[in-house]
Amino acid sequence: MSQIPSESRSEIPRGQIPAEVLEVCARLRERGHRAWIVGGCVRDLLRGLDVNDWDICTSAKPEETRRAFKKVIPTGIAHGTVTVLWKGHAFEVTTLRGEGAYSDGRRPDEVFFVDDIREDLARRDFTVNAIAYDPVSETVEDPFGGQADLDAGLLRAVGVPAERFAEDGLRILRGARFVATLEMTLEPSTLDAFAGALDTYAKVSRERIREEWLKAFKARLPSRAFRVMRDTGILARTCPLLDALVGVDHDGADAFEVALAAVDLAAGPMPRLAALLHAVGRARDPGPHYGAVSADLLEGWMRDYRFSNDERRLVTHLVRHHRLLRAPSAPAPRGGAPEANFDGTAPLADVWGDWRAWTDVDVRRLLQRVDPSHAPELFALTRVVLLGQGASVDGLDALVARVEAQMRARPPLRVRDLAINGQDVMAALGGGGRAVGEILEQALDAVVLDPARNEREALLALVGELAAARRAP
Numbered sequence: 001m002s003q004i005p006s007e008s009r010s011e012i013p014r015g016q017i018p019a020e021v022l023e024v025c026a027r028l029r030e031r032g033h034r035a036w037i038v039g040g041c042v043r044d045l046l047r048g049l050d051v052n053d054w055d056i057c058t059s060a061k062p063e064e065t066r067r068a069f070k071k072v073i074p075t076g077i078a079h080g081t082v083t084v085l086w087k088g089h090a091f092e093v094t095t096l097r098g099e100g101a102y103s104d105g106r107r108p109d110e111v112f113f114v115d116d117i118r119e120d121l122a123r124r125d126f127t128v129n130a131i132a133y134d135p136v137s138e139t140v141e142d143p144f145g146g147q148a149d150l151d152a153g154l155l156r157a158v159g160v161p162a163e164r165f166a167e168d169g170l171r172i173l174r175g176a177r178f179v180a181t182l183e184m185t186l187e188p189s190t191l192d193a194f195a196g197a198l199d200t201y202a203k204v205s206r207e208r209i210r211e212e213w214l215k216a217f218k219a220r221l222p223s224r225a226f227r228v229m230r231d232t233g234i235l236a237r238t239c240p241l242l243d244a245l246v247g248v249d250h251d252g253a254d255a256f257e258v259a260l261a262a263v264d265l266a267a268g269p270m271p272r273l274a275a276l277l278h279a280v281g282r283a284r285d286p287g288p289h290y291g292a293v294s295a296d297l298l299e300g301w302m303r304d305y306r307f308s309n310d311e312r313r314l315v316t317h318l319v320r321h322h323r324l325l326r327a328p329s330a331p332a333p334r335g336g337a338p339e340a341n342f343d344g345t346a347p348l349a350d351v352w353g354d355w356r357a358w359t360d361v362d363v364r365r366l367l368q369r370v371d372p373s374h375a376p377e378l379f380a381l382t383r384v385v386l387l388g389q390g391a392s393v394d395g396l397d398a399l400v401a402r403v404e405a406q407m408r409a410r411p412p413l414r415v416r417d418l419a420i421n422g423q424d425v426m427a428a429l430g431g432g433g434r435a436v437g438e439i440l441e442q443a444l445d446a447v448v449l450d451p452a453r454n455e456r457e458a459l460l461a462l463v464g465e466l467a468a469a470r471r472a473p
Contacts (some may be wrong), residue, residue, distance in 0.1 A: 003449050005257055011172055012042065012045050012046060012133050012138075013048075014135060014138060016045060017135055018054070020091070021054050021056070021085055021091065021135070022135050023087075024069075024084055024091055025037070025066055025134070025136055026136055028060055028065070028068055029136045031060070031064070031067075031068045031394065033058050033059045033064065033067060034058065034059045034117075034134060035056055035058040035059075035060075035134070035136070036057050036058070036132035036133055037055065037056055037133050037135065038055050038056070038120075038121075038133075039055045039129050039131075040055070040129060041054050041055055042132065043128050043129060043150065043268070044181075046131070046147065046383075047182075048228050054091060055092060055094070056091055056092065057093070057094050057096055057117070059096055059115060060093075060095065061100060062074070062077045062081075062082055062095055065082050065095070065281055067086075069084050071086075071087070073085065073090075075092070076092075076094075077374065078111070078121070079097070079109065080094050080095035080097050081093070081095075085359075095113050096113060096117060096119065096120040097111050097114060097123075098113075098119050100109075101220065102325075117132055121141065121143055121144065122143070122159060123158075123159065125168075125171045126146075126190075127145055127146035127156045127157075127158055128150045128155065128156075128182070128184075129146070130143070130158050131420040144156075144159070153184045154187045155178050155182065155184040155185065156188050156190050157171075157175075157189075157193065161190045161193035162193045162197070165193055165196070165197035166197060168200075168204075169200035169202065169203050169359045170198075170204045170209075171197070172198075172201055172232065173204070173238075174212060175190065175232060176225045176228040179228050180216050180219035180220075180221060180225035181215065181218060181225075183219075183220070183221075186228065191214075191232070195232060195233060198233050198234070201237060203286075206306055207305075207306050209238060209305065210306055213273070217263075217413060220264075221264050222263050222272060222276075223260035223263055223264045225267075226242075226260060226276065227260060232366040239277075239280075239301065241280035241283075241297055241298075241301060242256070242259065245259060245279060245280065245282060245283060248279075248282050248286070249282075250279055250282060250389060252389070253388075257388075258385065258389050259276050259277070260276075260388075261387070261388035262275035262278065262381075262384040262388035263275045266380065266381070266384045267380070269319070270311055270314050272313050272379065273311075274318040274319055274381055275385065276383055277294065277315070277319065278294060278319050278322055278381065279385075281293030281295075282294070284297075290323070291319055291320050291321065294320075294321050295317075295319045298316050298319060299312065302316070314374060317370070317371060317374060317378075318374065318377055318378055318381050321370045322378060322382050322385060324366060324369060324370070325355075325366075325379070335463075355399040356395045356398060357369050358399060360402070361449055363406045364406060364411055364451075365447050366403065367407065367413050368414075368448065372407055375404075376400075379396070379403070383396060409447070409451075411451040412447045412448070414443065414444070415437075415440045416452070418440065418443035418444060418454060418459060419455055419456040420460060420463065422436050425439050428466075429470070431468045435470060439466045439467065443459055443466075444463055446459075446462060
């Protein structure tokens with residue numbers, strides 16, 4: 001691709017750049033250096049978006065930058081970066097630099113300082129991220145045609161794509177993510193270079209991969225990123241559990257397509273992760289218990305990719321239990337016997353064919369099975385999965401309201417909520433043992449059926465009857 005003139009007047013909205021950023025650049029110019037804002041902040045200014053992070057590069061060497069400001073932290077001085085503290089803000093200011101070879105496919109073997117902004121831009125990943133703006137002279141440096149690509153909606157690697165991706169394997173994952181977050185299309189030669197970079201991608205740390213997934217979830221349609229990942233082989237290297245869902249039946253739909261539809265409909269990073277991965281057990285267990293299989297598989301995968309304990313618990317909890325809520329008039333699941341109702345008396349397909357038929361007891365049984373604090377996320381996951389399948393969600397809102405009403409009433413749902421305890425049961429039995437727990441569970445069943453029975457005297461009478469029944473010949 002031919003280069004456009006490297007420096008030109010720009011339509012960048014200078015008024016949207018914070019005064020503190022302008023002042024840092026002006027201070028460097030006063031000391032005889034040039035300074036530019038660069039990368040994603042320029043790209044987003046051109047797109048008319050709000051910018052939160054401002055990257056500044058300069059012709060000043062790190063020591064010269066330190067002398068220009070009173071408060072400077074040498075955060076990455078070996079790579080030319082210092083943090084300038086200015087009027088209550090912290091700005092990373094990096095000396096123009098070039099890079100040597102990337103022997104490990106993750107970081108350059110050497111970094112050296114340069115004088116030409118175009119050399120600095122040449123080491124960046126995509127043309128839309130290789131634009132620099134000098135707010136003092138109000139000129140833009142765009143030697144690789146990033147503005148034209150931005151206008152055309154094309155994501156193009158800087159220079160030779162294979163060379164850029166060989167330098168840092170994460171760049172192909174970033175490319176997939178940008179397809180979603182920037183809503184762009186990969187330029188053909190850039191797309192073609194993805195496959196050749198998969199071995200380099202395999203060297204990328206799992207923490208960096210996890211962060212790219214989380215950034216992809218901020219897109220309006222995260223599915224765009226994951227479709228690129230699947231089509232280019234990235235997904236098979238990252239999450240083969242999800243990749244294996246292509247072509248797998250999901251109640252009459254393609255499981256991978258349902259996952260993509262669901263992730264777009266969900267809201268928030270962990271709910272979106274749960275929506276994307278809710279059916280990864282389908283490839284191994286096509287029956288009704290795939291939620292539990294999926295949750296068990298995700299335990300290990302999320303540990304490997306360094307998700308926090310709280311994130312892992314939430315996602316696996318949602319995935320494990322989302323099938324407790326069946327679609328109205330859903331057929332009995334294939335691949336095994338129907339799931340039992342909460343009390344074990346009937347299959348879900350018979351009792352829960354219509355959410356409007358649920359009783360308050362059914363609702364309380366549900367809240368016994370799940371963490372009530374995560375009930376809203378559970379209902380949301382059920383909704384997006386059903387919508388992703390093209391199924392109806394008529395009646396679900398009414399059921400959600402019923403659940404919320406029960407939660408406000410705070411019915412007894414756990415043994416610890418009973419008006420009696422193990423000591424009371426031991427007194428009735430005349431001893432301890434396993435029977436104590438069994439009788440407490442029976443007492444809990446009774447008060448779940450009728451919360452009004454959770455009175456001490458009534459429960460002591462019930463415990464006495466249950467203990468007597470055990471002593472009877």
